[in-house]
Amino acid sequence: MAATPHPDSSTTEAPVLLLVGSGDRRYREYIVEAVSRHFRLWLLDAHEPTWQLPYVEGTSFLDTKNLDALLAETKNVMEQLPIAGVFTYDESLVHATARLAEALGLPGSAPDAVLACRDKATTRARLTAAQVPQPACTPVSTAAEARGAADATGYPVVIKARGLAGSLGVVRADDGDAVEAAFDAASSANWPGVPRYEADVLVEEYLTGPEISVDAVVVGGVVTPMIVARKQVGMDPYFEETGHTVDATDPLLDDPGLLDQLHAIHKALGFEHGATHTEFKLTPKGLRLVEINARLGGDFIPLIGMLATGTDPAVAAAHVAAGLTPDTAPKARRTAAIRFLYPEADCEAVEVTVRTDLFGPTVHSAVATAGPGTRLALPPRAYMNRYGYVIAVGDDHDQVTADMEAAPTLVELESRPTAD
Numbered sequence: 001m002a003a004t005p006h007p008d009s010s011t012t013e014a015p016v017l018l019l020v021g022s023g024d025r026r027y028r029e030y031i032v033e034a035v036s037r038h039f040r041l042w043l044l045d046a047h048e049p050t051w052q053l054p055y056v057e058g059t060s061f062l063d064t065k066n067l068d069a070l071l072a073e074t075k076n077v078m079e080q081l082p083i084a085g086v087f088t089y090d091e092s093l094v095h096a097t098a099r100l101a102e103a104l105g106l107p108g109s110a111p112d113a114v115l116a117c118r119d120k121a122t123t124r125a126r127l128t129a130a131q132v133p134q135p136a137c138t139p140v141s142t143a144a145e146a147r148g149a150a151d152a153t154g155y156p157v158v159i160k161a162r163g164l165a166g167s168l169g170v171v172r173a174d175d176g177d178a179v180e181a182a183f184d185a186a187s188s189a190n191w192p193g194v195p196r197y198e199a200d201v202l203v204e205e206y207l208t209g210p211e212i213s214v215d216a217v218v219v220g221g222v223v224t225p226m227i228v229a230r231k232q233v234g235m236d237p238y239f240e241e242t243g244h245t246v247d248a249t250d251p252l253l254d255d256p257g258l259l260d261q262l263h264a265i266h267k268a269l270g271f272e273h274g275a276t277h278t279e280f281k282l283t284p285k286g287l288r289l290v291e292i293n294a295r296l297g298g299d300f301i302p303l304i305g306m307l308a309t310g311t312d313p314a315v316a317a318a319h320v321a322a323g324l325t326p327d328t329a330p331k332a333r334r335t336a337a338i339r340f341l342y343p344e345a346d347c348e349a350v351e352v353t354v355r356t357d358l359f360g361p362t363v364h365s366a367v368a369t370a371g372p373g374t375r376l377a378l379p380p381r382a383y384m385n386r387y388g389y390v391i392a393v394g395d396d397h398d399q400v401t402a403d404m405e406a407a408p409t410l411v412e413l414e415s416r417p418t419a420d
Helices: 025-038 067-078 091-104 111-118 120-129 144-153 175-186 256-269 301-309 315-319 398-405
Strands: 016-020 040-043 058-061 083-087 137-140 157-161 170-173 200-207 211-219 224-235 240-248 274-283 286-293 336-339 346-352 363-368 388-394 409-415
Touching: 016 025, 016 067, 016 091, 025 040, 025 301, 025 315, 040 067, 040 315, 058 067, 058 336, 067 083, 067 091, 083 200, 083 315, 091 111, 111 120, 111 256, 111 286, 120 137, 120 200, 120 256, 120 286, 137 144, 137 157, 144 175, 157 175, 170 175, 175 200, 211 256, 211 301, 224 256, 224 301, 224 315, 224 336, 240 301, 240 398, 256 274, 256 286, 274 315, 301 315, 301 388, 315 346, 336 398, 363 409, 388 398, 388 409
Parallel strands: 016 040, 016 083, 040 058
Antiparallel strands: 137 200, 157 170, 157 200, 211 224, 211 274, 224 240, 240 336, 274 286, 336 388, 346 409, 363 388
8 A cells, every 4th residue: 555645635535535546647637636626535446646746645555356356445545534435437347346336335226226227138137127228139149149149139220238238239230141150249349347257248139320428416206307419420340439529508408308218217217326328219109228437437538527507426426335415506608529530441650649730619629549550440350449539619519610620630640550
């Protein structure tokens, strides 16, 4: 264990949160920085800390998926600091975090409810029992089983990995001949720390219509949506997430049908306390659940939510984790959006250049995420292999949209083809 003072640690009245895992600095530092302005943080991580040190009271290096190790180390920390709660935004750590909170008697949802969110087959089974409308779904173990399930469901179908998130291993199959390749893509997709199942792939009814996500906080079983993000996907027949747009005045935030479904879904899964990221399709037959995650959304969705509304979903989630009442009221009425940039084909980056001279009036930032020599592959060989992203925010929704359409010109990729 090694303690490092926070630069503002003189504010010792701030509650203390255990932060389990910290993730990739490029995509996660904004959360740690924002939460550290409201809480004193103690980091429990499986990696030696570097960039995290200015934001935390101290750190513990350990196996974050081992409950015994977490409990033993937490007891050491609690001898020094009064712990108010346990907080994570890492999909692979949500269950371990829920078990730790339960063992310590700290705020959180039951581990069983968190697992019900993580395992998409369990999600579907519980919602079916609760009569929540959703697509037909069949767990399968082999390509032959997938073909049989797809034939029975009717084409097209969506074939997806059972325990992943972020559209990894999600493929549309338009006919029986496409099922085997789709099954192979779904079954081979993986993410560190994500569990596998005997029937590890799901065959689901294909849903038509735009896709949205809702980031919400849940206290005492009451679900309060903070932001609705309109999702963009690409690379058909895959569902690679290429962007998100948040409008603080989105009418869906007050839509009775959406609110009813959110409450019914959380109730059926037993999720009563924490933060969730729930994805829906707006189909001709109404809202249909795609999936629910027991954590904040990824892909900078909380950040663009904060830019649009002036209220930070990450900070609200941290307050809930500490057993405090979060501020969810919007302070602004703007539109914010992010677009992720992908190569046109598999390649190796030679140079990635941000063209600040081309920024439109609402461009907030443009970032290169791939350095020279980075290999960039597209699905199904790799997922989320982006070379940069652009964020825009403004009062004029149309101008934000226009600046987002220009995003590929703002981060230039010079590349060479890869040999394989």
